[in-house]
Amino acid sequence: MPRRPATSKEGLGRSNEPPVLILTSLAGGSKHGYALTKDIELFAGVTLGPGTLYGAITRLEERGLIEPDTVGREERRRPYRITGSGRVALEGAVRDMQRLADEGAQRLGIGTIVPAFGRPR
Amino acid sequence: MRADRDERLLRWYPSRWRSRYGDELRALLEDRYGPAGGVPVGDCLGLVRAGLTERAREGGFVGASQGPAERMRAGSVLVVCGWALVLVAGAVFGKFSDNWSTGTPRADRWVASWSYDVVAVAGTLGCVLTLVAAFVAVPAFARLRRRGGWASVRRPVARAAVGVAAAAVAFGALLFWAHHLSSHDRNGGLPVYGALFVVVCVAAVAALAWSTVAAVAVVRHMEPPARTLRVLAAMAVALSALMLVTFAGVVAWWVSEALHAPGVLLDGIGGGVPFDSRFVPPALLVVGALMIAGLVLALSGTVRIARAARLGGPSA
Numbered sequence: 398m399p400r401r402p403a404t405s406k407e408g409l410g411r412s413n414e415p416p417v418l419i420l421t422s423l424a425g426g427s428k429h430g431y432a433l434t435k436d437i438e439l440f441a442g443v444t445l446g447p448g449t450l451y452g453a454i455t456r457l458e459e460r461g462l463i464e465p466d467t468v469g470r471e472e473r474r475r476p477y478r479i480t481g482s483g484r485v486a487l488e489g490a491v492r493d494m495q496r497l498a499d500e501g502a503q504r505l506g507i508g509t510i511v512p513a514f515g516r517p518r
Numbered sequence: 519m520r521a522d523r524d525e526r527l528l529r530w531y532p533s534r535w536r537s538r539y540g541d542e543l544r545a546l547l548e549d550r551y552g553p554a555g556g557v558p559v560g561d562c563l564g565l566v567r568a569g570l571t572e573r574a575r576e577g578g579f580v581g582a583s584q585g586p587a588e589r590m591r592a593g594s595v596l597v598v599c600g601w602a603l604v605l606v607a608g609a610v611f612g613k614f615s616d617n618w619s620t621g622t623p624r625a626d627r628w629v630a631s632w633s634y635d636v637v638a639v640a641g642t643l644g645c646v647l648t649l650v651a652a653f654v655a656v657p658a659f660a661r662l663r664r665r666g667g668w669a670s671v672r673r674p675v676a677r678a679a680v681g682v683a684a685a686a687v688a689f690g691a692l693l694f695w696a697h698h699l700s701s702h703d704r705n706g707g708l709p710v711y712g713a714l715f716v717v718v719c720v721a722a723v724a725a726l727a728w729s730t731v732a733a734v735a736v737v738r739h740m741e742p743p744a745r746t747l748r749v750l751a752a753m754a755v756a757l758s759a760l761m762l763v764t765f766a767g768v769v770a771w772w773v774s775e776a777l778h779a780p781g782v783l784l785d786g787i788g789g790g791v792p793f794d795s796r797f798v799p800p801a802l803l804v805v806g807a808l809m810i811a812g813l814v815l816a817l818s819g820t821v822r823i824a825r826a827a828r829l830g831g832p833s834a
Contacts, residue, residue, distance in 0.1 A: 431545070
């Protein structure tokens with residue numbers, strides 16, 4: 398029986414969905430729109446269109462998962478940073494992905510692909 | 519040039535969103551495509567889709583950004599839009615089924631007769647319900663005017679008033695002329711009358727469309743008390759039920775006539791254009807398509823209202 402669906406209305410969605418990509422990028426430090434798209438292209442190979450990017454930013458800010466960074470703020474290139482709730486949400490999404498990756502690896506008989514997140518070593 | 523490009527794209531977003539994120543999005547477009555570069559078609563379409571989504575969210579039509587009151591209001595708006603489509607479908611059906619009983623054997627009339635009556639009664643009740651809803655909304659509309667909100671709805675309301683007046687005058691003139699014509703002239707014998715009939719139909723549909731736009735604008739701008747909003751939402755749900763009954767009546771009539779009097783369907787308006795069919799005449803296909811589209815809107819509005827009510831509805 399599945400423990401929890403990877404995608405739910407309250408959750409962030411799957412690994413390649415914009416909210417997860419944006420939170421992952423912001424977990425490495427605050428960034429403005431263009432810097433976010435470049436970073437996401439670099440680590441995920443996904444190019445987010447401007448409409449998709451700002452749609453996701455709007456939802457994430459509404460949910461209090463990201464906020465404008467007041468430090469070093471330039472009016473037109475406002476950077477965003479991840480909030481405490483955002484970290485918790487991203488952590489949950491990463492755990493889900495980890496479980497899925499572990500399950501897949503186990504069924505394929507190729508062992509654990511990456512060290513388990515938060516698992517005692 | 520670049521400013522024009524950005525403004526064109528940003529216009530798809532609601533003004534509140536633009537004032538919050540507009541400058542950032544402009545900066546992103548500038549960083550990404552350069553000061554004079556063109557935005558690829560895919561990204562343009564993405565911006566259009568995202569802008570429309572933001573508008574739908576701001577209006578409470580989708581998502582959970584808005585509170586229960588706004589969602590209830592959005593649900594009611596969807597039902598009103600659905601009703602407009604069903605009204606057009608009903609008018610086409612009324613014209614198509616004109617004199618249907620003369621072409622149907624007496625013994626086979628009862629199902630068609632019963633379902634035809636159901637359509638007529640449900641349609642009339644729907645119209646009455648719409649008028650009562652308009653009456654219920656009058657105090658809230660008066661408050662909207664008092665607090666200076668008239669400017670935001672003046673244009674659509676004026677356009678609807680002019681459209682309805684023009685359609686009424688054209689319809690009255692057509693009716694007056696029709697009384698002086700023979701049945702043959704009225705049914706294709708006189709091309710000028712046929713052309714005027716089409717013009718009046720187009721005017722009536724335009725008037726209905728403008729009236730719907732005006733009603734939507736008024737509903738979106740006025741702030742009715744919680745109780746009034748609940749009453750209007752309940753009426754919208756009842757209207758959806760009537761639309762469902764109307765659709766069922768049309769389908770029952772259609773099936774009955776197709777089985778017992780296919781000649782009626784063949785000789786109805788639009789018969790033979792663009793194809794000849796005793797069972798699926800083009801006019802009834804249009805009626806069916808319009809009714810299904812209207813029902814989809816109305817039922818999605820009803821679901822929106824029901825979900826908002828489950829969240830507690832508008833607070834007093």
